Amino acid sequence: MGLTAQSTGIYAFLEELAQNAGTKADAVIALAGNPNTGKSTVFNGLTGLNQHTGNWPGKTVMLAKGSYRYQQKNITLVDLPGTYSLLANSADEQVARDFICFGNPDATVVVADATCLERNLNLALQVMEITPKTILCLNLVDEARRKRIEVDCAKLRDILGIPVVPTAARDKVGLDELKEAIHQVAIHKRTGQPKQLVYEPKIEAALQTLQPAVESLLRGRFNSRWVALRLLDGDTGIIAEMLRYLQRMERERERQPSSQSAQGVKGCEQFGG
Ligand SMILES: Nc1nc2c(ncn2[C@@H]2O[C@H](COP(=O)(O)OP(=O)(O)OP(=O)(O)O)[C@@H](O)[C@H]2O)c(=O)[nH]1
Ligand SMILES: [Mg+2]
Known part of the structure; x- marks a missing residue:
């Protein structure tokens, strides 16, 4: 499918994604997270050199796309800009939100910083409100351990109702488990049951x-x-x-x-x- 006059924003990006993927993707995964939580490190760890960057059509927002194979499936990853929320107050937030909402990814991985979990969970809860196909990648657990912060991942998974995978992406720790969690959600459609926020x-x-x-x-x-x-x-x-x-x-x-x-x-x- 080529770019058309009607293709703008998310649609032009999705068409380009389909064109450039080369081999057909069995699943498309969004990587979201607050700035500086290690998204690109996770992205690089999963995709290796198999990646390229592109501009979000109509915006000065750069995105990296890459792919890897796992269990005979081609998985395409999109490294979204770092954002604190999805309320679309900035171009970065709008791009991240549009991709998660309208791009219909097969799973969205929220990369969170284990050393300041509370702040990071705000974005995770927003993503969970949009899609049950959410996975929490609890990154920088090595750094958290150094600061004597221990996160009970099983309890966090029970509270949030989504898969939680601890990683130290810089050392490639936990990335195999993350691939498996992605596989379960994106390929086998085994999603969690995200906790719903109840408002006043x-x-x-x-x-x-x-x-x-x-x-x-x-x-x-x-x-x-x-x-x-x-x-x-x-x-x-x-x-x-x-x-x-x-x-x-x-x-x-x-x-x-x-x-x-x-x-x-x-x-x-x-x-x-
Ligand atoms: N100690 C430690 N450092 C990490 C880990 N993952 C990433 N880092 C470091 O954290 C810094 C930020 O990593 P990036 O991957 O660029 O983070 P990002 O989320 O892509 O950042 P933005 O795209 O700017 O939002 C880099 O210096 C990484 O080397 C980890 O698991 N442990
Ligand atoms: Mg990055």
């Missing part, structure tokens, strides 16, 4: 009204609870991006003879356009 009663009551309406428009394409939360936030960027996504899906369906009209797109315009 007023917000939960509003969600109960809004979420079914969102669900009927989006028909399972996105996590309707997360989208409803963004609508309550008044996040106009996400509405515009969803419209673009739905319109694109509609165009693709129209190209197929047995297409049906997308009520979802028209309905979505009522609250978004």
Whole structure:
């Protein structure tokens, strides 16, 4: 598939990803995390020299893409920019959020710094709200140990409801376990059951009204609870991006003879356009 006039942002990137991958990817994995948590070190450790960098179309955000083989599967990794949140306050945050939300990766690995877990879990919780296909890579455990910080990974996994893999990526410790965790989630679709954040009663009551309406428009394409939360936030960027996504899906369906009209797109315009 070549770049087209209609390809912008996430879509141009996804098309380029498909073109450059060479061999077909069996799974695409997003690597997210706060700045300086060792994402690129994990990325390099997994992909070796099999990687290249590119620009996110329309933005001055550089992304690295790479691949590795595990259990006869070709896994493509995308090293996202370091961000503290996915609220799209900056170009980096928008790129990371758009890729996790609209790029539909087969798994998202959140690389967290074990020496300051509390701050890092904020992003992990945001990703878990978008997708159950989340893995926590608890990196820098060597550094944490030096600071006499011991993290109980089994307990953390139980609390969060997602796989937690301790790593010291600079020394390549834990990377085989990380590959296996990715394999289980992305290939075998064995996802965890991420803990859902419960908001104050007023917000939960509003969600109960809004979420079914969102669900009927989006028909399972996105996590309707997360989208409803963004609508309550008044996040106009996400509405515009969803419209673009739905319109694109509609165009693709129209190209197929047995297409049906997308009520979802028209309905979505009522609250978004
Ligand atoms: N001690 C230790 N250092 C690590 C580990 N992983 C990465 N580092 C070091 O941490 C620093 C940051 O690593 P990067 O891989 O560049 O981190 P990043 O998350 O990609 O950073 P940004 O892309 O700038 O957000 C480098 O000096 C790495 O060598 C680890 O497990 N243990
Ligand atoms: Mg990096």
